[in-house]
Amino acid sequence: MKITKIFTFDSSHMLDGHDGKCKNLHGHTYKLEVTVSDGLISGGAKDGMVMDFSDLKTIVKQEIIEPFDHAFIYHGGNERESKIAALLESWQMKTMRLDIRTTAENMVVYMYSRLKAAGLPVSGIKLWETPTSCAEFETSL
Numbered sequence: 001m002k003i004t005k006i007f008t009f010d011s012s013h014m015l016d017g018h019d020g021k022c023k024n025l026h027g028h029t030y031k032l033e034v035t036v037s038d039g040l041i042s043g044g045a046k047d048g049m050v051m052d053f054s055d056l057k058t059i060v061k062q063e064i065i066e067p068f069d070h071a072f073i074y075h076g077g078n079e080r081e082s083k084i085a086a087l088l089e090s091w092q093m094k095t096m097r098l099d100i101r102t103t104a105e106n107m108v109v110y111m112y113s114r115l116k117a118a119g120l121p122v123s124g125i126k127l128w129e130t131p132t133s134c135a136e137f138e139t140s141l
């Protein structure tokens with residue numbers, strides 16, 4: 001059985017070295033779909049559930065939404081992105097460092113690993129960068 005919950009967050013980023021307009025600092029309202037797969041709980045307060053949606057929300061908010069929302073997401077291994085981040089941080093503005101280029105594909109893998117490490121039985125993640133573009137990561141069960 002699978003359940004999915006959808007979240008949104010706003011972030012800015014850039015892809016330094018990109019050969020198109022994504023090299024510029026810009027923002028997205030990201031949409032994140034988190035899918036959890038497990039058997040149904042039998043008995044008790046959570047009877048008939050894979051997981052309580054409110055527990056799912058708590059973990060995703062803590063691990064993803066809080067660090068990413070209204071932050072400048074940047075690749076810590078990139079000099080120019082790191083310089084911008086340092087300037088923002090000197091003004092007490094929010095940043096989120098990743099050790100990878102901030103493509104939707106890389107971010108979806110990072111988010112998957114982070115939720116997994118937090119103990120969530122996540123089986124798939126889909127990250128929408130625009131209403132028509134998304135990256136998806138899934139484990140085969």
Ligand SMILES: [Zn+2]
Pocket residue numbers: 013022026027028129
């Ligand atoms: Zn972008």
